[in-house]
Amino acid sequence: MVSKGRTPVGAVRRLWELEIARSGADTEALEFVLYVYKIDIHLNPKVGRDHCLPRQRWVIVTHGNNQKHYLDGALPVRTGRPTSVEGKSKDSAFYIRLLWRLANKDRRARRIHLILDNASVHFSKKTRLALAQLGRRFVPPYCP
Numbered sequence: 001m002v003s004k005g006r007t008p009v010g011a012v013r014r015l016w017e018l019e020i021a022r023s024g025a026d027t028e029a030l031e032f033v034l035y036v037y038k039i040d041i042h043l044n045p046k047v048g049r050d051h052c053l054p055r056q057r058w059v060i061v062t063h064g065n066n067q068k069h070y071l072d073g074a075l076p077v078r079t080g081r082p083t084s085v086e087g088k089s090k091d092s093a094f095y096i097r098l099l100w101r102l103a104n105k106d107r108r109a110r111r112i113h114l115i116l117d118n119a120s121v122h123f124s125k126k127t128r129l130a131l132a133q134l135g136r137r138f139v140p141p142y143c144p
Contacts, residue, residue, distance in 0.1 A: 032106055033113045034074040034083075036098075036122075038090070043067040072098045074114065092126040095119075099127075103134050 044066040052058055072094055073084030083101055087094045102112060116122045 030109050031111045031113065032109050033077045033115065034102070035077065036072070036074050036114050036116045037082075038119075039071040039073075040090075041069040041071065043069070070094065074098065074102055090121065092121045092124045095121045096127060096130040099130060099134065 044062055044064055047060055047062070050058060069086060069088065070090050071084055071086050072090075073082045075082045083098070083105055085094065085097045085101055087097070106112060121127060
């Protein structure tokens, strides 16, 4: 039960655990905290509306079709050295590739805490199956 204006006890405890792992105070536990980020790269983006004087128009020369590329990465709080993957679409398989890369990079980690947004690929069925295969706890419980 949560009363009005109070933070759930579990959420406070979880934030405290993440703060300890982030600060490096719990180095023997080998827990890593990473911020997950996404970048969309459009090589020929759509040109939107713009204002010009009456009886004039802008001429913008573009060539080719728009090519989209995506970058999904994780930035460690302690070291600041990002790990990333790139691809042509933002689906669960794309995010799972990042999880596998992180698992292979930090093999000694007991737990890897990812600070995420609420994108559906982070909690899809495919992602949960991949997390079960990895046997590590990557995605923390929801905490506002």
